[in-house]
Amino acid sequence: MTSARDEILQRLRGGRSTGPCSAPPPLPTPRLRAHLSQPIAREQLVATFRGQLAQVGARAEVVARADLAARVAALLTDAEAHNIACSDAPLVRDALASLPASIETLPPDAARERLLACDTGISSAQWAVAETGTLVLASAHERHRLCSLLPDRYLALVPMSRLVGHLGDVFSRLHEPSASPTSRAITFVTGPSRTADIELQLVVGVHGPKDVAVLLVDDL
Amino acid sequence: MTPPDEAHPNAFAQQARDALQDEVLTGALRRATDLFGERRRAAIATVPDWQELREHARKVKAHTLAQLDHYLERFAANATAAGATVHWARDGDEACAIVTRIAAERSASRLVKSKSMATEEIGLNEALAARAREPVETDLGEWIIQLAGETPSHIIVPAIHKTRQQIGRLFVDKLGIPPTDDPDALAAAARTRLRAHFAAADLGISGVNFGVAETGTILILENEGNARMTTTLPKTHVAVMGIEKVIPRFDDLEVFLRLLPRSGTGQHLTTYQSLLTGTDPGGEGPDELHIVLLDNGRAKIAVDRVMRETLACIRCGACLNACPVYQSVGGHAYGSVYPGPIGAILTPQLQGLEQAAALPFASTLCGACKDVCPVAIDIPSLLLELRRRAVDGTPGQRPVRLRRSERIAFGLWSWFARGPRRFRFAARLARIAQRVPLLSRLLPPLSAWTRTRELPTAEGRAFRDRRRGGNR
Ligand code: SF4
Numbered sequence: 001m002t003s004a005r006d007e008i009l010q011r012l013r014g015g016r017s018t019g020p021c022s023a024p025p026p027l028p029t030p031r032l033r034a035h036l037s038q039p040i041a042r043e044q045l046v047a048t049f050r051g052q053l054a055q056v057g058a059r060a061e062v063v064a065r066a067d068l069a070a071r072v073a074a075l076l077t078d079a080e081a082h083n084i085a086c087s088d089a090p091l092v093r094d095a096l097a098s099l100p101a102s103i104e105t106l107p108p109d110a111a112r113e114r115l116l117a118c119d120t121g122i123s124s125a126q127w128a129v130a131e132t133g134t135l136v137l138a139s140a141h142e143r144h145r146l147c148s149l150l151p152d153r154y155l156a157l158v159p160m161s162r163l164v165g166h167l168g169d170v171f172s173r174l175h176e177p178s179a180s181p182t183s184r185a186i187t188f189v190t191g192p193s194r195t196a197d198i199e200l201q202l203v204v205g206v207h208g209p210k211d212v213a214v215l216l217v218d219d220l
Numbered sequence: 221m222t223p224p225d226e227a228h229p230n231a232f233a234q235q236a237r238d239a240l241q242d243e244v245l246t247g248a249l250r251r252a253t254d255l256f257g258e259r260r261r262a263a264i265a266t267v268p269d270w271q272e273l274r275e276h277a278r279k280v281k282a283h284t285l286a287q288l289d290h291y292l293e294r295f296a297a298n299a300t301a302a303g304a305t306v307h308w309a310r311d312g313d314e315a316c317a318i319v320t321r322i323a324a325e326r327s328a329s330r331l332v333k334s335k336s337m338a339t340e341e342i343g344l345n346e347a348l349a350a351r352a353r354e355p356v357e358t359d360l361g362e363w364i365i366q367l368a369g370e371t372p373s374h375i376i377v378p379a380i381h382k383t384r385q386q387i388g389r390l391f392v393d394k395l396g397i398p399p400t401d402d403p404d405a406l407a408a409a410a411r412t413r414l415r416a417h418f419a420a421a422d423l424g425i426s427g428v429n430f431g432v433a434e435t436g437t438i439l440i441l442e443n444e445g446n447a448r449m450t451t452t453l454p455k456t457h458v459a460v461m462g463i464e465k466v467i468p469r470f471d472d473l474e475v476f477l478r479l480l481p482r483s484g485t486g487q488h489l490t491t492y493q494s495l496l497t498g499t500d501p502g503g504e505g506p507d508e509l510h511i512v513l514l515d516n517g518r519a520k521i522a523v524d525r526v527m528r529e530t531l532a533c534i535r536c537g538a539c540l541n542a543c544p545v546y547q548s549v550g551g552h553a554y555g556s557v558y559p560g561p562i563g564a565i566l567t568p569q570l571q572g573l574e575q576a577a578a579l580p581f582a583s584t585l586c587g588a589c590k591d592v593c594p595v596a597i598d599i600p601s602l603l604l605e606l607r608r609r610a611v612d613g614t615p616g617q618r619p620v621r622l623r624r625s626e627r628i629a630f631g632l633w634s635w636f637a638r639g640p641r642r643f644r645f646a647a648r649l650a651r652i653a654q655r656v657p658l659l660s661r662l663l664p665p666l667s668a669w670t671r672t673r674e675l676p677t678a679e680g681r682a683f684r685d686r687r688r689g690g691n692r
Contacts (some may be wrong), residue, residue, distance in 0.1 A: 184302065194444065
């Protein structure tokens with residue numbers, strides 16, 4: 001009996017010989033990169049990134065490396081955070097140094113039920129894309145799949161040097177040999193979870209975080 | 221409107237009439253299609269090389285579809301190397317059996333699912349329900365539809381035919397929440413309830429937007445976060461992927477990501493993209509990833525040189541929002557999982573022309589679909605080819621008894637153009653008729669239709685340019 005695999009491949013070959021396939025003709029080269037990769041001034045990148053995030057109902061601010069821990073503590077206190085799901089990034093650990101003792105932090109491997117009950121998640125991101133206001137989370141570098149998803153509130157700490165202009169800049173970097181080990185799960189996050197499924201009215205936070213904030217950490 | 225259970229593609233005319241009687245549906249459809257149409261135009265205006273991107277995407281798809289066997293083998297090999305288990309399914313029944321078996325072998329009985337048209341096409345929920353493993357739909361709109369026991373009326377906003385009051389009553393009935401019709405409160409109730417399902421789920425089912433041959437990566441786009449939950453929390457993730465979803469290279473994703481959300485909802489990007497490559501041992505995701513490669517009629521289309529283009533579709537929904545017929549009658553009227561212009565070419569090919577011959581006739585051939593399509597599929601030409609095949613028959617396919625389809629098309633047409641409630645649609649038709657001489661050529665007997673293959677798209681474009689102030 002032919003396997004489903006063989007039969008489907010056979011169908012796809014139609015009248016063609018069943019021998020090994022010839023190499024595919026070269027694909028048209030994306031013209032995007034040349035078009036897009038003009039260097040952009042940092043101020044402009046930050047302004048674009050903030051503007052895009054504002055459009056999707058999120059926000060970003062720039063914070064000096066030295067002030068990071070104090071700023072994070074202030075933000076979390078203001079938001080009345082009680083339990084925080086944290087990624088394992090060193091930047092996150094540093095940022096939580098000045099946290100009041102009343103706030104509980106949980107590592108990525110904490111029990112699921114406890115992570116599901118957290119009100120806040122904190123991680124870093126491997127890149128931030130100005131053009132779209134997007135955070136790029138790559139699993140080979142950090143454990144942030146759950147803390148960026150489960151809590152109501154998500155705070156991302158992104159080194160300024162990781163802010164790039166365009167989506168294409170990230171794709172080329174994800175693809176470089178130096179990008180290895182390859183990330184098995186790459187997640188792009190652009191603003192809060194949203195739906196318009198009830199009478200087209202925008203509702204945020206239907207499954208993922210409803211509140212997304214980014215601190216661009218000035219490390220340059 | 222609750223769609224009749226027995227909705228059928230060939231009953232388009234009657235279903236369209238029913239839809240037009242439904243003021244809630246027609247009003248909501250108008251708002252949705254106008255909104256997405258406007259947002260789309262605004263979003264693509266920010267992309268200077270939009271036409272180049274479309275052209276590139278079209279070429280990539282044409283190239284891949286011409287050697288789909290090659291790319292599928294590469295995709296399967298690379299996904300397997302990354303730890304995924306790849307299954308092949310000749311048809312829907314085989315795919316359902318595979319998913320059911322995966323669930324049974326793991327004693328998984330609490331299933332969650334994110335939105336996927338391929339799984340709707342094969343009736344996966346029904347197949348699993350028959351084994352007491354019905355998955356919970358977790359996309360808000362799909363969940364509402366599932367609770368109500370209905371079918372989607374729009375591919376992006378599945379429950380567009382329901383008012384907030386109806387949804388409120390549904391939630392009171394099914395979930396026992398205090399009465400409310402506030403969308404925020406309803407979404408919050410859904411969040412709480414679906415969280416419990418996610419927390420307990422042992423198997424998650426998703427679709428796939430793109431599969432990358434070079435790396436074995438699958439990409440899933442969404443806005444709500446339910447697909448991330450579905451593909452991260454349960455121990456086992458099963459992704460059902462039509463074989464046409466494969467693209468050659470990782471870098472091609474960049475192009476498609478620029479095209480798809482802008483075309484569909486007018487977003488620069490949807491809120492979330494998950495790019496999943498095999499399993500991540502020691503990571504936070506599932507222990508197992510199963511990818512079910514689904515043929516179900518696609519291979520036959522892929523080897524048909526004329527119709528192959530159909531498979532380039534990336535399911536953005538733009539052609540639905542742009543289609544004057546769809547704008548008026550919505551998804552239920554098509555009696556098929558795939559409605560609108562893409563449904564009118566895809567459904568007859570997947571189900572057989574005999575089964576859905578009415579759909580290629582349920583179009584004014586105005587060309588709006590082709591103009592908005594991010595992969596530039598020439599839908600009007602494909603509609604005409606299907607009409608021709610229906611009339612003339614093909615080797616192995618006798619001519620469909622077309623008097624009926626013909627009657628359907630003409631009957632529908634004159635009906636639309638008459639009644640006062642169809643004013644807007646009729647006005648559109650009138651404008652089309654004024655500007656596009658083609659229409660007068662459509663009305664005479666069918667033989668003439670088959671000779672209009674030189675469909676004047678230039679005229680179609682001119683018409684829409686005037687109507688919409690420029691269309692790209
Ligand atoms: S046919 Fe084109 S416009 Fe229609 S859904 Fe598919 S990709 Fe989008």
